[in-house]
Amino acid sequence: MATEVSSERIVAPRRGATTDTVQWAGPPRHKVASTAAQVVQWTLLGGFSLLFLYPFVWLLSASLKPRGEIFDNRLLPLTVVWDNYVEVFNQLPLLSWISNSIIIALLSAGLMTISSSLVAFGFAYFRFPGKTWLFRLLLASMMLPGAVTLIPNYLIWRYLGWLGTSVPLWGAALFGSGFYIFLMRQFYLSLPRELFEAARVDGCSALGLFTRIAFPLALPASVIVFIFEFQASWNNFTGPLIYLNATGVENFTVPLGIAHAMSLYSPTNGGQGDYQYVMVASLLVTLPMIIIFAFGQRYFVEGVASVGVKG
Known part of the structure; x- marks a missing residue:
């Protein structure tokens, strides 16, 4: 019969002691150090979690x-x-603000995910003259601040x-x-090229490579793009301020509507300081983002782990 070996330390008996006497020296030192490190780790994580949750708890209380x-x-x-x-x-058209923001954020995130994925697949799979310089120009556009293109974009939409839509x-x-x-593009580069070559041999078109193979496999990375763009559109204040400020209050988005409520209840503008309604509105408008992250968390983690595997 096999003999089990314990991980705990056993000290040999001292000279003069009976052979039946065995001294137990307690758990190994590395286990004690590991337990202490875990206690410190969880204490720090708990402390920072409470620190970051404090504004949300304060908002709920207010x-x-x-x-x-x-x-x-x-x-x-x-x-x-x-x-x-x-x-x-009854005080604010909150439902209109939330519905406007949801529609705009869904359209922006969906269109951004599809268009960016299509262009990224072209850079990752196809070979054409000037591809490297064109991609470098694309990366250089990321260095431009949003304020630089603000006026040209406004003139184009006008x-x-x-304007006003x-x-x-x-x-x-x-x-x-x-x-x-x-x-x-970084995600598409991690896919084996032989997979697309085999599909081309079978007669699959270039668009079919994207819709049938590349985009379905890039679902985790696409969810990252969708969540990031949804959040950016949901929190966008400058855009609605420029294009929707001259319209009715019911057409405002959530950030612009809350700013309007702050001005409406401000005592300097003749308000009564009823900021409790602003707090309720600020709390309720966080629910869509919480729902989006809750449903997309699994794909989000997979996407973060897989994007950037190959450069």
């Missing part, structure tokens, strides 16, 4: 307070006012007659983004 207690910095409200979550829809907020996604193209 949304349940009456007007006079919003900025008292207590995490447990002295007076809980649940009616704030009902009255906010010439097309789409949501088209400028998602129409630019049709042309892709340098960062997302680079990201998707």
Whole structure:
């Protein structure tokens, strides 16, 4: 019968002791050090998690307070006012703001994912003259600040007659983004080229290579692009401020609407300081992003782990 060997240290008996006496020296030192390191690690992670969660907890607490207690910095409200979550829809067109932001973010993220993936596949698979210099020019465009192209873009949309509409907020996604193209290209380079060559031999077209093989395999990386662009569009304040500020309040997006609410309730503008409705609105508009990350977390982790395998 095989004899099991314990990982704990056994010390030989001292001289003069009976052979039946065995001294136990406790767990090995490396196990003690490993346990201590894990305790320190989890303590630091817990501390930083609480630090980053504090603003969200404060926002939740402020949304349940009456007007006079919003900025008292207590995490447990002295007076809980649940009616704030009902009255906010009577005070502000919050549903219109959320629906406008969702439509614009979905269009922008979807179009950006498809267009960037299509251009990235062209750079990764096809060979054509000037490909290297064209890709370098694309990377150089990433160095341009958004403020540099702000006025030219405005003049283009004004010439097309789409000022005051949501088209400028998602129409630019049709042309892709340098960062997302680079990201998707790195993923496509990790796919075996023989897979596409075999499909070409079987008569698959160039567009079929993308729609039937490349894009389905790039689902994790595509989810990363979709989430990043959805978040960027959802938090975009400058674009709606320029293109939607002259329209009705109901046409605002979430960031522009919350800024309007802050100005509306400001005592300097004749408001009564009812910032509890702003807190409720700020809390509710975080739910779509939480849902997006919850459903796309698995693909997000896979995409981060796989993108950039090959340069």
